[in-house]
Amino acid sequence: MRYRTIGTGPHSRRVSVIALGAMLFGSVTDERTAFALLDRYVEAGGNFIDTSDNYAFWTDGGQGGQSEELLGRWRRSRGAGDDLVFATKLGARPLAPGTSYIDNPEGLSAKVIRESSERSRDRLGLERLDLLYAHIDDPAVPQRETVEAFAALVAEGTVGLLGVSNQAVWRVERARALAAAAGLPGYEVLQYQHSYLRPRSDVPEDLFPDGSLGHVGAELATYLRAEPGLTLVAYSPLLRGAYAHPGRLPHDYDHPGTPARLAVLREVARETGATPGQVALAWQFGHELPVVPLVGVSSLTQLEENLAAVDLELSPEQRARMDAAH
Structure with a gap:
């Protein structure tokens, strides 16, 4: 396994270059399978595990919490220590069963941030959350209130x-x-969808059908270059299996640039003897920007394929060819 440092100052952490997403653990992915995946990931040197307080509310019409609860049970059963880095999120948990983060989110008020973080710590069985994200924006709450509430948790x-x-x-x-400006800790880790293929910028993302987020790819890259202390954790790096099954490509990837980039990706896969998905992950590992791909898996076969990508080295020529395709 290879590692990189996220964050700055006394709370910075050394994490594996591939993070494991636990979104469906405890719901779609049963406990026995999830435990096996976590065990194998840690055995391979992985130490960066990602979840959220709202995972996976949509599977049973509830409010989430299943993933954090399962991770807490796994931690206790394995006696997991401080060498593992657990990241969770708040702000997008539905306030009532049968609703969603789109029409009824918990939001980012000071009260929610304190109470939701406490519930997450209880479910995970942690005295301290290693990394806590604001999951979605909350324009109804003054940003100063949100900033100060997060900073208070760090201070405590x-x-x-x-x-x-x-x-x-x-x-x-x-x-x-x-x-x-207030001398408070701020956001140091950014989590966005990022992959080798690029979406159209004029089509709203599936997760945000109202277009409130839009496409931030180029803008986000510029920001990361300007702020070297930041790290990007890239979710859906394999586009939900689309590199192995092109029919799964989201509609916003249907544009002339996609076939050209896919063709180069497959060329490099043949040259290296790797799968297209492994090449896509290796491209992220070696990116000029600090990118940590966050993979979601449901089987040991998928996990092993992703872990093998850590040792795949792309040549400068291969990387340049991939970057130039459009």
Whole structure:
């Protein structure tokens, strides 16, 4: 396994270059399978596990919490220590069963941040959350209130690093500027969808059908270059299996640039003897920007394929060819 450092200062952590997503653990992925996946991931040197307080509310019409609860049971049964880094999120948990984060989210008020983080710590069985994200934006709450509430948890020692997911880049920068001006800890880890293939910028993302987020790919890359202390955790790096099954490509990837990039990806896969998905992950591992792909798996076969990508080295020529395809 290879590792990189996320965050700065006393709460920075050394994490594996591939993170394991636990979104469906405890719901779609049963406990026995989830435990086996976690055991194998840790055995291979992985130590960066991602979840959220709302996973997976949509599977049973509830409010979520199944993933955190399962991870807590696994931690206790294995006697897991501080060498593992657990990341969770808040803000997008439905306030009532049968609703969703789109029409009824818990939001990012100071009250929610405190109470939701406490519930997450209880479910995970942790005295401190290593990394806590604002899962979605909450324009109804003043950003200063959100910034100060997250910072208070860090000051109390119940949270280490702060992160943000699925917010417009200008909103992220505003929150970070507010924190810096007040001498408070701010967001240091960003979690967005990112993969080798690029989506169209004029089609709303499936997760945000109202278009409130939009496409932030180029803007986000520019921001990461300007702020070297930030790390991007890239969710859906394999586009939900689309590299192995092109028919699964989301509709916003249906544009002339996709076939060209897929063709080069497959060329490099043949040259290296790897799968297209492994090449896509290796492209992220060696990216000029600090990217940690976050993989979601439901079987040991999928996990092994993803873990094998850690040792795949792309040549400068192969990487340049992949970057140039459009």
